Amino acid sequence: MQEGEILEALNRHWLASAxxxxxxxxxxxxxxxxxxxxxxxxxxxxxxxxxALRSHHPGKPSGFNVKRILGKxxxxxTEYTITYQEQPVHTVSIMEFRNAKVVHETQYFAExxxxxxxxxxxxxxxx
Numbered sequence: 194m195q196e197g198e199i200l201e202a203l204n205r206h207w208l209a210s211a212x213x214x215x216x217x218x219x220x221x222x223x224x225x226x227x228x229x230x231x232x233x234x235x236x237x238x239x240x241x242x243x244x245a246l247r248s249h250h251p252g253k254p255s256g257f258n259v260k261r262i263l264g265k266x267x268x269x270x271t272e273y274t275i276t277y278q279e280q281p282v283h284t285v286s287i288m289e290f291r292n293a294k295v296v297h298e299t300q301y302f303a304e305x306x307x308x309x310x311x312x313x314x315x316x317x318x319x320x
Contacts, residue, residue, distance in 0.1 A: 196265065199290060203262055203269060211257035219244040223294035230300055252277045267291065281305060 202221050209217035222240040229236050237243045256276030263270050271286045282302050289297040308316065 198293070199264065199269060200262065202293070203264075203271065203288075207257070207259050207262075207271065207273065211254075213253065215244055215248045218247070221288075221295050222298075223291070223296045226295050226297065228298045228300065230302075232302060255279070256281070264288075 206218060206221040209215075209220075219240055222243060224240050225238075226240050226243065227236060227238060228243050237246055254275045254277055257273065259271060259273040261272050267290045269288045269290065271288070273284050273286070274281045275284055276282070282304055284303070285301045287299045288295045308318075
């Protein structure tokens with residue numbers, strides 16, 4: 194699979210995620226895909242378990258914004274924001290591809306925090 198094809202597959206995946214289309218969202222995954230959530234210490238084994246978990250999420254996202262997708266060959270990173278119950282959650286997804294499917298994904302979730310005033314002279318607000 195060429196990089197352009199992977200980027201197209203990722204765009205379809207994130208559009209389906211944003212639309213809540215759990216079937217199309219999971220087309221990108223291999224049947225035996227692994228998805229890790231390091232912050233909670235969870236590992237989801239298999240596309241069917243990943244789809245079931247996401248289908249039963251009690252707080253469906255009300256917003257979804259992809260900021261950027263970067264990758265080369267078999268490793269791709271997406272930086273995006275999901276809004277749950279009016280709260281943005283900054284997210285990074287690291288996906289490893291094999292035979293045109295995601296075989297391993299790691300997702301990191303970070304809630305926003307208030308920037309301390311002491312460093313304002315060195316920073317610029319981005320959001």
